Amino acid sequence: MRVGSGFDVHAFGPGEHVMLGGVRVPHTHGVLAHSDGDVLLHALTDALLGAAGLGDIGQHFRDTDPRWKGADSARFVQAVLAMLRERGLRVGNADVTLIAERPKVGPYRDAIRARIAELLEVSGQAVNVKATTTERLGFLGRTEGLAAQAVVLLLESP
Numbered sequence: 001m002r003v004g005s006g007f008d009v010h011a012f013g014p015g016e017h018v019m020l021g022g023v024r025v026p027h028t029h030g031v032l033a034h035s036d037g038d039v040l041l042h043a044l045t046d047a048l049l050g051a052a053g054l055g056d057i058g059q060h061f062r063d064t065d066p067r068w069k070g071a072d073s074a075r076f077v078q079a080v081l082a083m084l085r086e087r088g089l090r091v092g093n094a095d096v097t098l099i100a101e102r103p104k105v106g107p108y109r110d111a112i113r114a115r116i117a118e119l120l121e122v123s124g125q126a127v128n129v130k131a132t133t134t135e136r137l138g139f140l141g142r143t144e145g146l147a148a149q150a151v152v153l154l155l156e157s158p
């Protein structure tokens with residue numbers, strides 16, 4: 001068994017939706033990012049890479065690479081999952097947390113869980129989606145952006 005953690009932040013910018021766990025969530029802002037700026041999937045990608053001892057998302061998917069301009073962040077997760085498969089690793093479970101005052105994820109939580117489970121090729125029971133605020137403190141509390149944390153457990157494939 002191998003454990004990994006990931007963390008990501010994106011600032012709000014112009015737009016009317018944010019991508020969270022591969023799900024389009026309407027919002028008063030978008031995020032500033034080279035890719036689609038999906039903080040949950042970026043934190044998850046880093047957790048997967050961390051658990052496998054493969055560095056971080058910036059090493060594999062440079063934010064100056066035109067290939068990743070506006071990219072669907074699901075591609076990062078899928079690419080890393082392929083690396084894991086080559087190494088005989090699969091996901092045991094994943095626990096992701098969105099840290100933000102807004103948008104509220106409640107109405108989208110089930111869809112996010114289902115999409116992450118699909119990307120990780122595990123059942124919905126193996127994925128947990130949490131959300132919290134910073135009690136209006138700091139840059140997240142001032143609704144300047146979004147943050148996410150992820151923890152994953154990898155198992156050796158039988």
Ligand code: MG
Pocket residue numbers: 008009010037038039042
């Ligand atoms: Mg990011």
